[in-house]
Amino acid sequence: MRYTKIPQDTFKKLQLNAGVLVSEFEPDTGTVVESNILGATSGGVNFSATPEYRDDGEDIDNCPKNMKELKKLDSWTAVISGTFLTMDTAQAKSLIAAADVAENKITPRNDLKTTDFDDIWWVGDYSDENGNANGGFMAIHLMNALSTGGFSIQSGDKAKGQFAFEYTAHYSNTSPETVPFEIYIKTGTV
Numbered sequence: 142m143r144y145t146k147i148p149q150d151t152f153k154k155l156q157l158n159a160g161v162l163v164s165e166f167e168p169d170t171g172t173v174v175e176s177n178i179l180g181a182t183s184g185g186v187n188f189s190a191t192p193e194y195r196d197d198g199e200d201i202d203n204c205p206k207n208m209k210e211l212k213k214l215d216s217w218t219a220v221i222s223g224t225f226l227t228m229d230t231a232q233a234k235s236l237i238a239a240a241d242v243a244e245n246k247i248t249p250r251n252d253l254k255t256t257d258f259d260d261i262w263w264v265g266d267y268s269d270e271n272g273n274a275n276g277g278f279m280a281i282h283l284m285n286a287l288s289t290g291g292f293s294i295q296s297g298d299k300a301k302g303q304f305a306f307e308y309t310a311h312y313s314n315t316s317p318e319t320v321p322f323e324i325y326i327k328t329g330t331v
Contacts, residue, residue, distance in 0.1 A: 152269040153328060156279050159185045160265025162221075168325045171278050173264055179225075180232050183303065186223040186263055188281050190322055193218065219310040219322040221263060221283055222290065224303045235259070236306055238288040253287075261286040261308055270329030277329030283310040284321040 162179040198204040198211035225232065230247055234240045238257050239250040261283045268277035290307025310321035
């Protein structure tokens with residue numbers, strides 16, 4: 142079986158389990174503070190980063206489409222989505238995005254404030270060495286994330302309520318050249 146093989150380092154390069162969504166993460170130390178966990182999820186988390194390209198040669202006579210020298214990357218759309226099973230006022234405010242919290246009441250607004258945008262991290266186990274001390278991790282940092290999926294609940298008979306979420310990373314006027322997401326991959330050590 143000439144082509145029925147896997148790379149010898151496969152188990153050192155696998156992302157494992159569902160990971161966790163957190164408000165803060167320190168990639169230098171790999172530390173997740175439990176109080177920064179945004180909520181329990183179900184069904185895993187989906188992240189996608191999609192580039193938006195422009196072809197500066199598309200309106201030039203005799204120029205083939207998609208000439209590499211004339212291809213430009215305009216921006217990225219970075220989105221993380223999934224389903225929360227837990228909910229509190231902070232999470233509800235986060236999902237509504239443009240809202241204010243007073244004790245146990247969340248009041249939606251029709252205007253966005255810069256404080257409605259927060260960084261979000263997804264962190265998951267990575268590699269065959271993923272213990273507590275020197276474990277490997279994969280982390281995705283969404284900068285200036287805003288809930289773009291709104292607030293919804295799906296309840297059911299003898300079931301847990303499910304709250305779908307979708308957060309989109311946003312560029313900032315203070316540094317428009319900074320792409321609003323980063324990916325960290327750290328292999329664990331013995």
